[in-house]
């Protein structure tokens with residue numbers, strides 16, 4: 197009876213997880229999706245605690261306290277630090293899967309219950325779990341900049357990495373053939389831990405969001421393997437959902453950057469690009485907040501293109517004020533959202549929603565681009581790569597082929613950033629030197645604030 201109740205809670209949890217993913221894919225239902233996910237997880241924990249096999253709750257209580265103590269401060273991090281916080285969560289997930297697999301291996305080995313099937317599932321679990329642990333820690337370190345963010349390369353790197361993975365798989369196969377060869381098990385653990393480090397070291401800090409979502413997928417697959425080890429159907433279904441969604445997200449991010457998986461994992465993107473033709477001296481035209489206000493005031497269509505810099509300076513509330521000020525004057529204002537603007541998927545949507553900018557003003561890249569030639573002003577706020585026309589024209593550019601927002605096609609471009617420094621891809625942006633572009637140098641929050649003040653002043 198109790199067992200049936202447990203299975204029923206697992207079934208409802210699985211359904212809630214599926215609805216959660218479905219609802220989270222649309223901003224209108226996203227909040228409901230979050231609640232469904234939290235509800236599904238709470239039910240899963242309750243179901244597990246009801247499990248008749250659990251007889252000692254002491255260690256569970258200790259784990260619960262440790263989880264709460266570590267989890268609460270993690271929830272306080274600012275939005276710009278969410279990628280590294282997510283990486284830490286994956287590290288914990290990988291550690292949990294790896295430790296469960298290790299405990300089960302020694303327990304079953306002692307009890308003589310280590311079948312080949314169980315050994316196969318454990319091997320998969322510990323390889324994926326422990327490589328997710330170390331890979332995610334390196335990823336978090338790079339994002340937090342406590343580790344060098346540039347790709348760390350050495351000779352024959354890919355060969356060495358694959359050889360290491362090959363040896364780990366070979367040892368796993370030997371263990372499946374004869375699970376009693378206990379000497380191999382710690383070697384397998386060490387190889388998995390090392391592989392996680394080596395996998396992420398050569399990847400540049402800016403590619404970490406894609407890597408994190410891939411590691412999320414590995415953590416999910418390791419939960420699937422853990423489900424087989426623990427004979428727990430919920431772990432299998434939830435792990436599969438996690439694994440699949442992580443993989444889909446990585447593919448979406450790669451497509452939006454026009455990069456292949458192989459290029460992200462082995463391309464060492466983010467190394468300093470030394471290219472001919474970049475030495476020529478060009479000057480960009482500067483403008484003041486008053487000039488910008490004048491252009492905006494006289495416009496009838498304005499497209500605002502936010503990027504990573506808006507997130508860094510937390511300018512979204514000032515941007516909301518600007519939107520209100522322009523809307524009051526009857527100016528049509530739209531926000532052009534590039535799928536990889538910022539440093540995580542949906543970064544701009546989240547910030548603009550937080551600032552309560554009406555969601556119907558946010559327009560996806562493919563829908564806004566045909567309208568760009570009719571825009572009187574394109575206001576670029578802390579975006580760089582996602583508006584770089586080199587992606588369309590320059591075959592030698594590392595971002596060639598990446599779809600961009602056609603800011604350059606607007607009648608006037610106003611670009612807010614602190615300096616002429618490049619963005620994520622480390623390359624110069626010719627948009628800033630174009631005849632119809634004016635640069636507004638400064639922190640996005642301050643500059644947008646000044647433009648709003650100026651607009652406000654003009655209307656009085």
Ligand code: NAP
Pocket residue numbers: 402403404405406449453502503504505506508509535536537538539540541542543577578579580581582583612613614615616617618619620621638639640641
């Ligand atoms: P970006 O190319 O990184 O450029 C951001 C610009 O913001 C910089 O040039 C910087 O110039 C400026 N900036 C920084 N802090 C600022 C501040 N406080 N005030 C004003 N400006 C500031 O950003 P993006 O155009 O959003 O493009 C995103 C890039 O990240 C793409 O190349 C994309 O492929 C990559 N990426 C995105 C994701 C994702 O999921 N969204 C994942 C992986 C990679 P200054 O230093 O001169 O101010």
